[in-house]
Amino acid sequence: MQADIxxxxxxxxxxxxxxxxxxxxxxxxxxxxxxxxxxxxxxxxKGVINLRGKIIxxxxxxxxxxxxxxxxTKSSRIIVVHHTEDTVGIMVDRVSKVTTFSDxxxxxxxxxxxxxxxxxxxxxxxxxxVGILKLDEVLLxxx
Amino acid sequence: MLTEYKDVFLEELEEQLQVMDxxxxxxxxxxxxxxxxxxxxxxxxxxxxxxxxxxxxxMKRLTHQMEHLLDQVRSGAxxxxxxxxxxxxxxxxxxxxxxxxxxxxxxxxxxxxxILQELEAFAxxxxxxxxxxxxxxxxxxxxxxxxxxxxxxxxxxxxxxxARAYVIRTFLEEWGEVMEMSPDPDELGDELVKxxxxxxxxxxxxxxxxxxxxxxxxxxxxxAAVKPYQPEESGKNRAREDLPExxxxxxxxxxxxxxxxxxxxxxxxxxxxTATVRVSVERLDHLMNLVxxxxxxxxxxxxxxxxxxxxxxDESVGDLGHVSDHLTRIISELQDSVMKARMLPxxxxxxxxxxMIRDLSRHLGKEVDLVMEGKDTELDRTLIEEIADPLIxxxxxxxxHGLEEPERRARAGKPEQGTLTIRAAHEDNQVVICVEDDxxxxxxxxxxxxxxxxxxxxxxxxxxxxxxxxxxxxxRPGFSTAQAVSDISGRGVGMDIVRSHIxxxxxxxxxRTRLGEGTIFKIRLPLTLAIITGLMVKTxxxxxxxxxxxxxxxxxxxxxxxxxxxxxxVLVFREQVLPVVGITNLSVQTLQQxxxxxPVLIVGYAEKRLALAVDELIGNQEIVxxxxxxxxxxxxxxxGATILGDGRVALILEIAALFNQAGGFRY
Numbered sequence: 001m002q003a004d005i006x007x008x009x010x011x012x013x014x015x016x017x018x019x020x021x022x023x024x025x026x027x028x029x030x031x032x033x034x035x036x037x038x039x040x041x042x043x044x045x046k047g048v049i050n051l052r053g054k055i056i057x058x059x060x061x062x063x064x065x066x067x068x069x070x071x072x073t074k075s076s077r078i079i080v081v082h083h084t085e086d087t088v089g090i091m092v093d094r095v096s097k098v099t100t101f102s103d104x105x106x107x108x109x110x111x112x113x114x115x116x117x118x119x120x121x122x123x124x125x126x127x128x129x130v131g132i133l134k135l136d137e138v139l140l141x142x143x
Numbered sequence: 144m145l146t147e148y149k150d151v152f153l154e155e156l157e158e159q160l161q162v163m164d165x166x167x168x169x170x171x172x173x174x175x176x177x178x179x180x181x182x183x184x185x186x187x188x189x190x191x192x193x194x195x196x197x198x199x200x201x202m203k204r205l206t207h208q209m210e211h212l213l214d215q216v217r218s219g220a221x222x223x224x225x226x227x228x229x230x231x232x233x234x235x236x237x238x239x240x241x242x243x244x245x246x247x248x249x250x251x252x253x254x255x256x257x258i259l260q261e262l263e264a265f266a267x268x269x270x271x272x273x274x275x276x277x278x279x280x281x282x283x284x285x286x287x288x289x290x291x292x293x294x295x296x297x298x299x300x301x302x303x304x305x306a307r308a309y310v311i312r313t314f315l316e317e318w319g320e321v322m323e324m325s326p327d328p329d330e331l332g333d334e335l336v337k338x339x340x341x342x343x344x345x346x347x348x349x350x351x352x353x354x355x356x357x358x359x360x361x362x363x364x365x366x367a368a369v370k371p372y373q374p375e376e377s378g379k380n381r382a383r384e385d386l387p388e389x390x391x392x393x394x395x396x397x398x399x400x401x402x403x404x405x406x407x408x409x410x411x412x413x414x415x416x417t418a419t420v421r422v423s424v425e426r427l428d429h430l431m432n433l434v435x436x437x438x439x440x441x442x443x444x445x446x447x448x449x450x451x452x453x454x455x456x457d458e459s460v461g462d463l464g465h466v467s468d469h470l471t472r473i474i475s476e477l478q479d480s481v482m483k484a485r486m487l488p489x490x491x492x493x494x495x496x497x498x499m500i501r502d503l504s505r506h507l508g509k510e511v512d513l514v515m516e517g518k519d520t521e522l523d524r525t526l527i528e529e530i531a532d533p534l535i536x537x538x539x540x541x542x543x544h545g546l547e548e549p550e551r552r553a554r555a556g557k558p559e560q561g562t563l564t565i566r567a568a569h570e571d572n573q574v575v576i577c578v579e580d581d582x583x584x585x586x587x588x589x590x591x592x593x594x595x596x597x598x599x600x601x602x603x604x605x606x607x608x609x610x611x612x613x614x615x616x617x618x619r620p621g622f623s624t625a626q627a628v629s630d631i632s633g634r635g636v637g638m639d640i641v642r643s644h645i646x647x648x649x650x651x652x653x654x655r656t657r658l659g660e661g662t663i664f665k666i667r668l669p670l671t672l673a674i675i676t677g678l679m680v681k682t683x684x685x686x687x688x689x690x691x692x693x694x695x696x697x698x699x700x701x702x703x704x705x706x707x708x709x710x711x712x713v714l715v716f717r718e719q720v721l722p723v724v725g726i727t728n729l730s731v732q733t734l735q736q737x738x739x740x741x742p743v744l745i746v747g748y749a750e751k752r753l754a755l756a757v758d759e760l761i762g763n764q765e766i767v768x769x770x771x772x773x774x775x776x777x778x779x780x781x782x783g784a785t786i787l788g789d790g791r792v793a794l795i796l797e798i799a800a801l802f803n804q805a806g807g808f809r810y
Binding site: 034036037038039040041045047048049050052053054055056057083085086087088139 | 432433435436439685726769770771772773774775778779780781784786790791792793794
């Protein structure tokens with residue numbers, strides 16, 4: 001998957017950093033819900049939620065990036081993405097906007113303390129630098 | 144290829160293959176009863192049509208050849224023999240192979256050359272002979288020559304058919320006399336005829352094999368069949384006025400077949416059957432999900448209605464109550480109907496058995512009467528699929544190890560034919576399937592000895608075992624009583640797989656056996672996997688669902704009732720010492736420190752029992768089991784999840800995991 005400057009992205013924030021996901025990969029964005037915890041799973045898999053009768057797993061980007069979990073705020077959201085056959089929810093601190101990038105640079109080795117291979121590239125917009133997530137890598141990470 | 148057509152085609156194929164299976168079995172048993180032959184013919188004809196439409200050329204050719212043979216049976220030109228049934232079964236097996244090929248890779252790679260040739264050889268038909276020709280043939284026989292019908296197929300890639308046919312004729316004329324040849328090589332033009340087959344009446348001094356080998360050695364000959372000419376049969380053929388002049392010309396299907404088919408279709412028999420519609424399972428699952436959502440919404444409406452009632456004193460609130468109640472009733476009926484729509488009679492599965500048992504008993508030289516009862520017992524279709532393998536294994540075992548050889552049976556004073564009964568029935572909210580044989584039974588001593596030899600048990604253990612326990616050793620991994628490993632059963636994967644499979648379906652298996660009299664395997668299964676009755680409990684701050692089928696008893700105990708044995712908490716209950724476990728260690732500690740009685744669930748998994756400490760019982764309800772999806776996959780200790788009335792997700796506890804639980808749940 002190549003990053004394309006003609007595409008639209010949804011920009012969101014985790015901690016102080018800004019990230020983005022290609023809008024085509026996003027199914028919907030929902031408000032925080034009560035999450036049922038799952039035992040014996042990876043720490044960043046927070047549990048499951050009921051999305052209109054379908055049970056989908058939710059993972060937290062905070063814990064994925066190795067940050068401390070924080071209580072949800074009013075701006076916390078779950079970004080629901082389709083990945084292969086599955087639907088997965090990704091918990092983020094806030095969703096900012098739909099945007100395009102004037103330029104996209106290949107990712108450096110590390111992006112704000114996170115391994116570079118979780119990113120397709122770094123998008124450059126007026127607001128600053130935005131790490132564009134490579135969902136394939138994020139969702140298939142092996143412990 | 145358009146997949147939607149492919150699916151329809153495969154469904155039809157499956158259906159028709161089943162029809163064929165049944166018909167051939169019947170054919171063998173009852174001979175060529177017109178109705179059976181007709182049904183079989185129709186199945187072959189249907190498949191020929193649909194496979195041709197789908198472009199499966201090989202399948203078309205094979206079914207065409209079957210149809211051809213059956214047509215001869217139908218017209219009385221051929222008698223049904225065991226050899227014919229075997230051949231038809233072989234053709235059927237080839238079709239099944241093709242089916243799995245098509246399923247997996249969209250095209251057939253199964254080679255059909257051999258079976259086609261065999262069918263052809265079987266079906267070699269003697270065209271009606273001119274009286275003069277007949278006379279000639281008889282004269283040749285009188286002279287001590289052999290007269291044969293030759294059926295020769297040219298290779299599909301042969302581009303000079305006329306010339307080849309001519310060469311064949313010349314070749315034969317060097318050896319003997321060609322009395323009749325159809326089609327005549329002189330009449331074969333440049334135009335290629337698909338699947339050209341030459342039919343020749345030949346008189347010569349050669350042996351059948353010699354002739355066949357010689358013909359097959361010729362260039363561009365794909366297959367050759369040689370059948371001795373029998374003068375008396377020609378008379379029979381003459382009676383068949385509708386016989387096409389060139390029965391081997393494959394250009395058109397035999398004239399009249401299609402119309403005949405229509406004519407002979409029983410006029411109203413099909414209408415009498417219940418009208419049915421084929422629905423894909425996906426749609427049913429979707430429907431089930433929607434109903435699940437309705438149930439959840441309905442609970443909400445009900446809650447809102449109650450709140451409104453407290454706030455408002457308006458007539459409309461009462462109306463809302465009525466509507467809501469009505470809706471509840473309709474939804475529960477809807478839920479029932481959708482559930483029922485997913486159920487299938489177990490017949491679907493049972494139908495596979497007669498053929499299997501027939502082949503197996505012939506292979507092993509045993510006589511088996513397969514009795515099937517309760518074919519119309521309905522259960523969830525996923526269960527039917529899941530239970531197939533264990534049942535097949537049990538049946539095979541029964542024929543292989545259970546039933547004795549005819550001589551041994553006769554010596555034991557039993558009828559030579561063994562009886563194998565498979566019985567399905569509903570009992571309470573469960574399905575019970577029994578596999579029963581009147582064979583030798585299982586000898587506990589022999590089982591023990593075998594288990595000792597294989598190191599599955601120790602001598603002390605063996606000495607202390609009851610007969611029942613000894614017999615149950617056959618469920619241990621690595622156990623197999625067969626002296627020699629046959630290809631029927633006993634590949635080291637045996638009864639342990641059967642049992643684990645059944646337990647995975649929340650079922651139980653039980654054996655009863657009497658030496659010399661037979662064995663009964665009794666399997667109990669829940670009606671459906673999709674909906675279970677679960678007990679909602681609260682433990683360690685989580686709401687969890689424990690499948691009701693695993694709960695043996697619910698008791699209330701205080702901390703004093705829990706004892707410590709070697710540092711592990713146990714509960715003495717009805718003279719049994721049960722380990723006490725919790726979802727997390729926290730719940731066990733809470734129980735141990737509790738001065739007032741708290742609920743403890745006695746849960747069972749197969750023959751094992753333990754006590755599960757919980758904080759609070761909430762109640763039981765019917766729940767729709769949903770998977771967690773492939774992203775999280777299988778989670779240790781969790782069998783699935785469900786959506787509660789208030790929209791929250793609750794996890795369903797996997798009972799098996801409690802028994803091998805090492806450190807409890809980690810959140």
